[in-house]
Amino acid sequence: MTRKLIIGMHLGNGYGASPAAWRMPGVDPMNFTSYDAKVRHAQTAERGKLHFLFFPDGPGTLGVDLDHEAPGFNLDVMMTAAAVARATTRIGMVATGSTTFNEPFNLARQFKALDIMSHGRMGWNAVTSAGEDVAANYGQRIPASADRYGRAHEMVQIVQALWGSWGKDAWLHDQQSGRFARSEEITPVNLQGEYIASRGPLYIPPSEQGQPVIFHAGGASPNALNLAGRFASAVIGAAFSIEHAQMQRQAFRGAAASFGRDPDEIKYIPGLITAIGPDTRTGLDRRIAIAGNSFEQRAPYLQQMLGVRFDLDRLDNPLNRQTLARARASQDPRAEKALRLAQEGWSPRDILAHGVIEPQPVVAGTATEVADHMQSWFEAEAADGFWIAPSLEIEGGEDFVDQVVPILQERGLFHTEYAGPTLRAHLGAPDQYGVDQRILA
Ligand SMILES: Cc1cc2nc3c(=O)[nH]c(=O)nc-3n(C[C@H](O)[C@H](O)[C@H](O)COP(=O)(O)O)c2cc1C
Missing domain, CATH: 3.20.20.30 (Luciferase-like domain)
Incomplete structure (x- = not known):
């Protein structure tokens, strides 16, 4: 090459x-x-x-x-x-x-x-x-x-x-x-x-x-x-x-x-x-540790990206089955990835740690x-x-x-x-x- x-x-x-x-x-x-x-x-x-x-x-x-x-x-x-x-x-x-x-x-x-x-x-x-x-x-x-x-x-x-x-x-x-x-x-x-x-x-x-x-x-x-x-x-x-x-x-x-x-x-x-x-979990935990309260501030926008409401006080709880069934990716081109992560069972905090609202990709892993x-x-x-x-x-x-x-x-x-x-x-x-x-x- x-x-x-x-x-x-x-x-x-x-x-x-x-x-x-x-x-x-x-x-x-x-x-x-x-x-x-x-x-x-x-x-x-x-x-x-x-x-x-x-x-x-x-x-x-x-x-x-x-x-x-x-x-x-x-x-x-x-x-x-x-x-x-x-x-x-x-x-x-x-x-x-x-x-x-x-x-x-x-x-x-x-x-x-x-x-x-x-x-x-x-x-x-x-x-x-x-x-x-x-x-x-x-x-x-x-x-x-x-x-x-x-x-x-x-x-x-x-x-x-x-x-x-x-x-x-x-x-x-x-x-x-x-x-x-x-x-x-x-x-x-x-x-x-x-x-x-x-x-x-x-x-x-x-x-x-x-x-x-x-x-x-x-x-x-x-x-x-x-x-x-x-x-x-x-x-x-x-x-x-x-x-x-x-x-x-x-x-x-x-x-x-x-x-x-x-x-x-x-x-x-x-x-x-x-x-x-050493693994994805550790990478995500590092992102979460340095986030300060920025994930709390960004969570409402994640709701918009997914077209559903979830409990903003419980960002560590993955979306339940009914909420997931209603979730749709918004026009934001990053929303498809957010939806895929939600469907895979990641919690809103983990989805944010994956960097779905960053202007460039995040690899935590x-x-x-x-x-x-x-x-x-x-x-x-x-x-x-x-x-x-x-x-x-x-x-x-x-x-x-x-x-x-x-x-x-x-x-x-x-x-x-x-x-x-x-x-x-x-x-x-x-x-x-x-x-x-x-x-x-
Ligand atoms: C990856 C990236 C890095 C940038 N770094 C800087 C920077 O260091 N300083 C700065 O004043 N603007 C920076 N910008 C802003 C751009 O120069 C530009 O002002 C912005 O994208 C708005 O675009 P426009 O001027 O075409 O409207 C950066 C933009 C991108 C996408």
Whole structure:
């Protein structure tokens, strides 16, 4: 088999996405502010030869009960990337940077500096930002979608042009001749858009991969397809079933083709939440332990999904025969799975622990079950790989690397060594020096 899985690992707040993850036995409650913990997590992922770390970001706390819950993200993704870059040698780092709440020159120089610092292992997850809480932190409102994406197209073009403003051999640093750089190979940018502009050039030479790789995290909305189809080498997605993922993957590949690109240039990488244990029961119990009261909050929606009422005070009781006979899957595409689990006799709490209301699948069970999930999606061409979000970020990251990676390698689905030193090499994306002519078209 030549095609191999691309695997990324979530690097967020150091605990995991669930409300009570920070309080679990064995979890250091200081992880949120501990760069040592983030670095350890990154080194684990690198030990497993994972292709990249994914640093999501959306600096707002709306909907987070700070009395009891941790914010969902890194303190600052660029700072974390810098710490990780200096403590790892091979793994790629994909940091989120808002195209709405940044100036192109800031983003261009920060990402390029990180690309230099990491010797060519940096990727930029270009997103437009959602959430009025995030906008308010910048003294703004979330712009209309057309304006958000209009600015995003200009942002990526200008940032890429700034990155490419030094030619491959422009930096001579020749002490003998006294020539620092070949100015004839350094070109200003002079791009003026409707929303943003930059004169350039950037003053930073190319990295070992030329310049960072463009990612986009999002669903297959028309605007997202246009942005990712035009610029992205990889899409971080969320799909709840093989069919859903196949549809999204095809949509992104089609969008790339519509911009004259080879569809294989865009990798579709949906998420997978893991809770690995010796058996399904243990995996589910781990999900239940970290759920806080979120299952109680979600149970009414599970009733809607199943079209029946059950006792909200007795979530551990499976649905009785009469209720099951009346149950019907709602329009929500995840409802079919919820109904199947109910028919199999799982209690509402267990059904929720199976992740039926999560935007991406949950595998709560053995390492083999996790590997089976990845294999079936990969072989059905529903994914080019996965980003793994362990229920307990750091501890679950170790479980994935120690238990799932060897199975995938044994099955010939995952590489046993990095293809090269840079993120572009990991992804099979060509090095990029100078301005990509396609982006100026
Ligand atoms: C898997 C996934 C990860 C995402 N990560 C981020 C993120 O880290 N930061 C962010 O601001 N938005 C993130 N988004 C949101 C998207 O960029 C986008 O704003 C959202 O899907 C709404 O789509 P639209 O802008 O096309 O309406 C993510 C979306 C998905 C599906």
